[in-house]
Amino acid sequence: xTPQKHSSSPSKIAQGERRISVHFRNxxxxxxxxxxxxxxxxxxxxxxxxxxQVSEDYARLYAMNTAGALSSHLHRDIxxxxxxxxxxxxxxxxxxxxxxxxKSRAHAEMMNLLNSLSGHNLYFGMEKSRREYSVEKGAAxxxxxxxxxxxxxxxxxxxxxxxxxxxxxxxxxxxVDKKLHRKLVWLNYKVSQDGLTLGVLSTGMxxxxxxxxxxxxxxxxxxxxxxxxxxxxxIMDSYLLGQDDFLLYASEVPVxxxxxxxxxxxxxxRHLAGRGEYFALGAEPTVITLSSGPYGxxxxxxxxxxxxxxxxxFKPSSLFDPxxxxxxxxxxxxxxxxxxxxxNVMCYRFIFRPFEELIRCVSRLEENAEESIYGLxxxxxxxxxxxxxxxxxxxxxxxILTGLYNRRFMEKNLGRILRFLSRSGGTLSVLMIDxxxxxxxxxxxxxxxxxxxxxxxARELRRNITRADDFVAxxxxxxxxxxxxxxxxxxxxxxxAKLLDNVEKxxxxxxxxxxxxxVTVSIGGTSGRVTxxxxxxxxxxxxxxxxxxxxxNGRNRYTxxxxxxxxxx
Numbered sequence: 001x002t003p004q005k006h007s008s009s010p011s012k013i014a015q016g017e018r019r020i021s022v023h024f025r026n027x028x029x030x031x032x033x034x035x036x037x038x039x040x041x042x043x044x045x046x047x048x049x050x051x052x053q054v055s056e057d058y059a060r061l062y063a064m065n066t067a068g069a070l071s072s073h074l075h076r077d078i079x080x081x082x083x084x085x086x087x088x089x090x091x092x093x094x095x096x097x098x099x100x101x102x103k104s105r106a107h108a109e110m111m112n113l114l115n116s117l118s119g120h121n122l123y124f125g126m127e128k129s130r131r132e133y134s135v136e137k138g139a140a141x142x143x144x145x146x147x148x149x150x151x152x153x154x155x156x157x158x159x160x161x162x163x164x165x166x167x168x169x170x171x172x173x174x175x176v177d178k179k180l181h182r183k184l185v186w187l188n189y190k191v192s193q194d195g196l197t198l199g200v201l202s203t204g205m206x207x208x209x210x211x212x213x214x215x216x217x218x219x220x221x222x223x224x225x226x227x228x229x230x231x232x233x234x235i236m237d238s239y240l241l242g243q244d245d246f247l248l249y250a251s252e253v254p255v256x257x258x259x260x261x262x263x264x265x266x267x268x269x270r271h272l273a274g275r276g277e278y279f280a281l282g283a284e285p286t287v288i289t290l291s292s293g294p295y296g297x298x299x300x301x302x303x304x305x306x307x308x309x310x311x312x313x314f315k316p317s318s319l320f321d322p323x324x325x326x327x328x329x330x331x332x333x334x335x336x337x338x339x340x341x342x343x344n345v346m347c348y349r350f351i352f353r354p355f356e357e358l359i360r361c362v363s364r365l366e367e368n369a370e371e372s373i374y375g376l377x378x379x380x381x382x383x384x385x386x387x388x389x390x391x392x393x394x395x396x397x398x399x400i401l402t403g404l405y406n407r408r409f410m411e412k413n414l415g416r417i418l419r420f421l422s423r424s425g426g427t428l429s430v431l432m433i434d435x436x437x438x439x440x441x442x443x444x445x446x447x448x449x450x451x452x453x454x455x456x457x458a459r460e461l462r463r464n465i466t467r468a469d470d471f472v473a474x475x476x477x478x479x480x481x482x483x484x485x486x487x488x489x490x491x492x493x494x495x496x497a498k499l500l501d502n503v504e505k506x507x508x509x510x511x512x513x514x515x516x517x518x519v520t521v522s523i524g525g526t527s528g529r530v531t532x533x534x535x536x537x538x539x540x541x542x543x544x545x546x547x548x549x550x551x552x553n554g555r556n557r558y559t560x561x562x563x564x565x566x567x568x569x
Contacts, residue, residue, distance in 0.1 A: 028339075035339050039332050046328055055319040056287050059297045059312070063285040066214045066225065067301035067310045071281070073210045077117065077187060077203070078170065078305055084113040085189040085201045094191050094198035097126050100141075107141040113203075121179055123202040124191070125150050125160045132157070134179065163188040163200045168278070172306055174235055174249050177204050183247045184208070185235075208247040211236050222318035224295075228255045230307030232272045255311055261290045264298050264313075271300050271309065279304050354382045358389075399474040401451055402458035410473035410481055414536040417469075417485050421530035429492035429527040431482040432543035433461065433499065436520045436555045438478035440512035453508055453519060454478060460502050464495070481540065489527045489560060496523045496558040504556075520556035522547055528563035538563060 084090060093099065093106035110122055114137045122135040131146035150157045163171050170189040177184055184204030191199045215225045215238040227236040234253040240246040256265055267288045279302035286300040296316035302309045357374035375386035399406040405413070414430075421428055435441070435457060442450040458474065465472045465482055472482045482499075484492055500523065508519040524546025526539055546561040553559070 031339050031342065035335050039335055043328065043332065050328075051316070052289070055297055055314070055316060056289070058319045059299050059314055060285055060287050062218075062223075062314075063287075063299035063301035063310060063312055066211075066312065067285065067303050069210055069214045070207060070227075070308075070310065071304040073205070073207060074187075074303065074305055075281075077205050078189075080113060080116050081187055081189045081201060081203055082169070084109050085191050090191055090201070091193040091198060094124075094126055095128070095193060097129055097131070103144060104141050107139075107144060110135050111137070111139075117203060121177060121204065123178075124199055125157075125202075126199045127164070127197055128199075132160070136179075159186060159188050159202060160200050163190060163202075164197060172229070172308060174247055174251070175204075176249065180204075183249050185247070208236060212241060212246060216241055218312075219318060222315040223312060224258065225310060225312040226255060226258065227303075227308060227310055230272075232256070232268065234258075235308065258311070259290070259293055259295065259298070259313060261293050261295075261298075263288050263290055267298070267300060268311075278306055279309075281305070354378075358382060358386060399458075402455055402474050404458050404462060404480070405471055405473035407473060407475055410471075410475070410483065411536060413471065414483055414539075417483065418530055418534065418536060421485060422532045422534070426486050426530055427488050427527060428530050428539060429484040429487040429489070429495075429525060430539040430543045431484070431492060431496055431499075431523055431525045432475070432540070432547040433480040433482065434522050434547055434551065435478035436515060436522055436551075437510065437513045440514075441510055441519070444510075444512040456506055456508060457503060457519065457521070460506055461499060464498050464502055481543070487527070489562070492525045492527050493558065493560060496525055499523060500556065500558060515555050522550040522555045523558040524548065524550055525558065525560050526563055527560075534563075 087109050089102070089105040089109045093102040096102055114122060114135065123132065124135075125132045126146075129146075130150045132148045132150050133144060133146050135144065150160050152161050159171075159173055159175055162173070170187055173186050173188065174183060175186050176182065185207040186202055186204050188200050188202045190197050191201055211227055215236075218225060218238060220238055220241065223238070225238040226234045229235055232255045233248075233251045234255055234257075235248055235251060236246055237248070237253075240248075255268060259265075267286055271286065281304040283302040283304055285302070288298040288300070290296055290298055290313075294315060295313040297314045297319060299312045299314075300309050301312070354375060361373045373386045373390050375382040376390065377383065378386065397405060397409045417428065420426070435454070438450065438453075441453060445453075454474075458472075458480070461472045461480055461482065465484075467484075469485045470483065470487075472480055475481045482495065484495060487495070500521065503521050504516075504518065506519065509517065510519045511517065513520065524543050526542035526546060528534070528539070542561055542563055546559040549561070550557045550559040
């Protein structure tokens with residue numbers, strides 16, 4: 001009776017512990033589900049409000065910053081050009097084109113303007129003569145000479161006649177500089193006197209470069225920004241950043257082509273409807289919440305003193321700042337901690353404390369296979385688990401016959417070493433070792449003696465691989481692999497020579513060998529600087545090729561092949 005009682009005791013203990021685990025698991029799941037439902041409901045409502053409000057605020061801020069940068073650049077150039085265009089000197093010369101003294105005074109005004117505009121060319125047309133002039137920085141008054149006649153039927157002169165027909169003092173358009181052969185945004189300003197238009201003064205501006213700098217701050221995978229004119233045509237597109245076509249000339253692309261989302265189209269129509277005046281300074285952008293498509297929000301930001309606007313579409317992830325959720329996350333964390341503490345009070349003594357000990361031991365086993373495992377002496381679940389882990393680790397890491405690491409451990413550890421060396425740019429050497437004529441040995445002496453031979457060779461290999469990071473493993477059958485991190489060709493050659501010599505010194509009788517009376521080995525090796533493009537198979541395959549060359553050349557020798565080296569012959 002006593003033995004039966006003794007043998008059933010561990011089972012009862014284990015069943016009791018399993019009941020505790022089941023009760024704890026069920027209670028923990030119930031508490032977690034309840035807390036999760038409450039937190040999910042709270043989080044959903046809070047996230048919805050926070051995301052929408054924060055996203056709108058950031059979208060508005062981004063739109064204002066971009067439009068503000070463009071407005072600041074435009075206001076400066078418009079003011080400079082307006083000052084010159086409205087000067088009495090320029091009006092006098094435009095009214096009396098052939099008057100030399102008036103021309104000289106106008107020349108001084110234009111030179112001042114050119115210096116202020118960082119050296120851009122000026123173009124202007126005279127209404128009375130329909131002549132077109134161009135002025136460069138440093139030009140003398142006598143250089144003021146017409147170079148062509150303005151023709152209303154010539155599309156290249158549209159800038160002039162569009163300005164004349166406009167009820168505004170100035171217009172913006174995209175055109176190609178006739179001398180620089182580069183697309184620019186042009187400011188075309190009327191020159192008038194007593195209500196009579198005398199001509200148009202035109203200068204190219206670097207507005208596109210200001211726009212490029214502003215739009216380049218966005219992640220184009222998440223944000224798309226375009227600049228449109230008063231007709232809703234796309235003038236610049238962030239998708240074209242870095243390309244020659246960033247500034248669209250004679251664009252026929254409507255902004256509506258970017259998104260067909262109804263809210264976006266409706267907001268654009270309101271924006272474009274009845275555009276009679278230029279936008280005032282400080283005009284507020286429009287923020288649109290989009291209900292379909294890849295983008296979640298859009299903004300229309302007017303560029304003051306123009307009819308143009310910056311239209312930006314944002315994917316939600318580009319606007320939402322997780323840092324804003326820290327208070328909410330803190331609440332969630334507090335709830336989770338409360339649940340964890342309540343659970344811990346119930347199960348710490350039975351589950352957590354022994355499990356932590358077991359985890360610490362198992363973690364140390366990665367570095368020291370001889371590490372003892374907590375709980376081996378227990379007769380409950382943890383005792384069973386500890387014994388099982390100990391047995392699995394032994395089977396997983398070690399070859400049963402030789403006691404060396406097995407192939408599975410070798411491949412896993414080799415991968416870890418390659419990842420480390422690829423980051424540091426280190427060198428790796430791999431040796432493939434094969435016992436010569438081992439089949440003949442088994443046939444001659446039997447498998448028991450063959451096993452003893454392999455164990456003896458394995459002990460010698462392990463004895464000669466001495467550095468902390470080096471290791472040797474049984475690859476399969478009579479083949480072994482030595483992995484030598486941070487070892488170059490010469491170091492690998494020295495190790496191989498030592499292995500060849502010391503295996504011979506074992507003097508294990510081998511009458512069935514065709515090359516010696518004792519057991520010998522053939523070794524192939526490879527070395528190389530490790531990169532992230534290389535895998536363990538590259539080194540193993542190369543070392544294996546080198547080993548076969550050793551066997552073909554008479555065995556009991558070492559052959560080296562570099563990773564990129566073709567085998568001789």
